[in-house]
Amino acid sequence: MLDTCAHLGEHDQLQPVVAPSDQLAAAFLKQLAHEERVRLKSDVPYGREIAEAGFAVPYDGDDPVEQLIALDEVDRQIAHVPIPADLAAVAVLVARAIEAEPGLLRRLRREAPVVVLATHVPEFVEPARAILETCAFRPDRKVQDLSQSRSMVFRKGDIGLFVRDGASKDHRVDIGNDIVGRALHARGPLVGIAPDPNRQLPRDLLRAADHRLALPSLDQHGLDLVIEAVVGGRPTRGIDPDLLRTLDIADLPVALRTMISPDACIDAIAKVLAEKADYLDAGPGLEELHGYGAAKDWGVALAADLQEYRCGSLAWAQIDNRGLLLSGPPGVGKTSFARALAKTARVPLVSTSVADWNSADYLSGTLRAIRNAFARARALAPSILFIDEIDGISDRTTIRGEHVQYWTQVVNCLLEHLAGIEDRPGVVVVAATNHPDRIDPAVRRAGRLDREIAIEKPDATTLAGIFRHYLGSDTLLEMSPMPLALAARGSTGADVEAFVRRARGAARRADREMTFEDVFTEIRQGRRPLPGPARQRIAIHEAGHAVVGRATGLGCIVDASLHDNGGELVLDHVIDGDATLPQLEAVIELALAGRVAEEIAFGNGSIGVGFGPTCDLAKATAIACDIELRFGLGSFGPIHVAATTSDLLLVKGLIEPVAARLSAVAERARKVLTKRWAQVEIIASALDDAGYLAGTEIDALMAGIDPHGGIAELRGSDVSKRGL
Template sequence: MPRDLLRSAEHRLVLPPIDHGAIALMVEAVTGGVPTRRLDDALLRTLDIGDLPVALRNVRSADDGIDAIARVLSQKADYLESGPSLDELHGYGAARDWGLALAQDLNDYRAGRIDWSDIDNRGLLLSGPPGVGKTSFAKALAKSARVPLVATSVAEWNSANYMSGTLQAIREAFSRARAQAPCLLFIDELDGISDRTQIRGEYVQYWTQIVNLFLELLAGVEERPGVVVVAATNHPDRIDAAVKRAGRLDREIAIEKPDVATLDRIFRHHLGAETLPDISLAPVALAARGRTGADVESFVRRARGRARRGGRELLLADLMAEVRDDAPQLSSDDRRRIAIHEAGHAVACRALGFHDAIVDVSLSDAGGLLVMTQQITGCSTLPQLEAMLTVILSGRAAERICLGEASIGAGGRANSDLERATTIARDIEARYGLGALGPVLVDVSATDLLIPNGLLEQVAKRLRAAEERARVLLEDHRKQVEAIAAALEAEGYLAGAEIERLLATAASPSTPNSEGRR
């Protein structure tokens, strides 16, 4: 309220929240009777005045009135947001865990079991590529927490006329959220607010005022009790660093594109239990590898339309046709080669001690992919890096052993085997202080391998040595390579446990020698 308006008021009345006595009086006024039982305290805390006419419109007795109010309040969250709750969604990983913990905290806060200051999950920056479900996450979180969702976006703020309109739109978004607390304030496209360190020219003052106001409202977390802020962005690197400081959006979680197993569950979610109930969805999940949950929803919707226009029930072929979108399928020879390539990676992982890191391996029309959790950290050593190089180049080595020559599939694109291996070998020489140059750090990019003189030769030498190690290793484990390749070619997908089982049962007679060399 404006300060001077408050000063001019002769009286200030503070209305208490609706209590059990007020409920009893309203029920008596409607029914003419006095209720003999009370509303549950936890439900009473969720009640607002608009719930009463909904609940009491057709009741005949006082106790029926209490039951009607309880029923309306219990079902209240079902009308806040449509769609699934958070525990029904798949592929959100750490974001889902964060959201479920927040939902429990908000339920406890609304019930009076904890204070606002006890809730630690009060701000989240959600990042990820388009289509991974950031907006769906916010809706599902609001439904799970049984609170209203106040949704806005930076694009909406910037659509206002002049800077004053943008500032007012930001204030109104936070004001709406405070009025509905406890609630979730969702801000989409947060990267639309510029990073002050990157602003230049005539727009510096304009954006600085907008960013400063946003930071002020974010920092006033104690002045907006019950309001949790979740912001989404496709470009977390463009967010002003001050937005991520403690007390603001101090938790950042990235949502990745779903893996094959998660895509399988997402397809099932959108199809429902009644559609294709006994049909495995693994083939379409494999074909959709690299796509998002939004893509899956679109595939299912278009496949239903295809079946409806054909006057028949939905078939797996309808889904596959939408996913492939007339893309060419792998020939049998190409499928065999890719299966051998990925089998080489899997066998090398196990032989070099990385078997616990294998998540899965898959084969689709887009190619093959081995997913593993092994990462380079500050504690990685030269032997560990060389083992990773061997694993990365073992796909080419497997092709040479089983098919006589390697294809170009290991290179030619970003994030290919050769690109990743070259980056690691370059960093060993120029950044990690473990190469021929000794303990120095040379700032080079991927296009600067010729500087300093001799770096390219050292990188190539290291990569040739890694591929030779892979060749010797897989020669000793050829039977395992062929077993994994055959299973992958037939099934299209192998989980980590299945890979381990196949490797164990197909152990070659020369395994003890290779184990000793390792």
């Protein structure tokens, strides 16, 4: 049964899915076959190539009589003359574009219409010209290429062609308008062919155009016609429609390089497309990604919109997610996101990068590469155009010296294509950068890449999911990947892939199955895990943070973990402009609670709370200084002193109130922990055993509930007081 979709508006969405008659396409292919047959009679070397493929050919000897007889037998001996696959495909597309305009074929042969044909990609320009000259125009009319001469005589009835692929600097809207005027006066058919007519054909030609055509994409029925033109028969089966949408005309000569059966042609094409569009089958979809947060939500919404757009039930103008800038450090999976987005949306992915654009020898090559990337995405629309390393396009305000003119043209070319959203319906642009601050502000303006989402390094839970993905669904299933994630804390998804790949290699060379120890070895790279006593101390430390954090009601506990370099408690809380002195002191109490817990358990505290500018003591001291000097809540009264890194030394009398406040708040934390020590012990024990506790598990333990079922065994002097 034919599945049709409603059509909402011209140029705004996909055309309805209907079966084309293809009468004109069949006629074009028949004309091309005739041209090939004529060429075969006069081209002995070509006839020899046909013979090598298994067909009978004219006699190739010296006997003139035999040569005469052989020439007469060509039409009878050769049952089918193959047409070049790429030329046949363009013939089908040109025929369909003409047939979609009622009466246009007759006008091209009888009248003087002005026609503009968009090929989307430069590679189709010359084949489209050849098809029009061979099949669409009357053979008794003279065709003149108006792009090549300014002084030619254009007579009435002549056919004028403007053929521009965008490669020349003269392929602009302001060049050639005088020639258009003379051609229009002569009243002959006038046709312009270009990948992007609005930017490459003369302005007056566009203004005078009676018909604006665009090459459609090749569907299964059109592919069947192409295969029939190549091998003489139609296939009995088709290709996955989503896979077929990734087809480039250039793929056809590669797939059909030998003359084989129709169904074998389908297999060959499917193989070529599967290798090129592996993102449709290999790799995760958006729903399987870990740690992408807002980017994943954006992508899922876009995928749903693109599905509706493909059916014609949603207009392009109604889709709001049409441009995204992904930022984040290397290795967090920006490229993987683009592949997963294309897979979930079931649309082609066109990948490029600024490095690819700049690999051209001259400025013209760079500009052409930018145009070609957008043109290819338009030809495959709906599609995802992924631009990597977009920070390679410099901010024009920072460019100096001899490179100003070069980079200004590059930036302007990119901006022109990004801004032309209505000129590229169905094309969603996703760009990636490690340095969003280096990008020209105009690139991020509304209507271009106006949505930026930062992808951060994954947390422990996300890393565990990434480890499970790369380990596979059939490897080490009995083991939780969380210990690996904790050991790899601070790593990226790319790091995880490398850890697992190298571990597999080590196991393969040892002729055995991979183990978790193999992965640990790759993660640690000689780094030793925490020894038992240190691990116990750190578990007590993090448990102290958790208990005081819950008691002060600062926020929601996300998780607590131990790793090779220490431990961490993640608490989701925000201190903003409406914070009060009690709330600020609660933050200090939380920061000092870990060391106080160590003192209660071991009789002394470790120096780990004082390492680095982000350590517990540094955070607590900074807030205490701000209370005195900047928030107007301390012993100095309502005063604000600009922040410096040496306040404690420069401001007379500051150390005493800061130290006093820290000591008082620490004592408050001690009272809380002493009262709730049973909770500290059970959380520390569970954390020491597992290495990781989610916030819900910590909450359950505080309530005296074993998160895995049953009642938690509380230890300590105050067993009965479990509530907060």
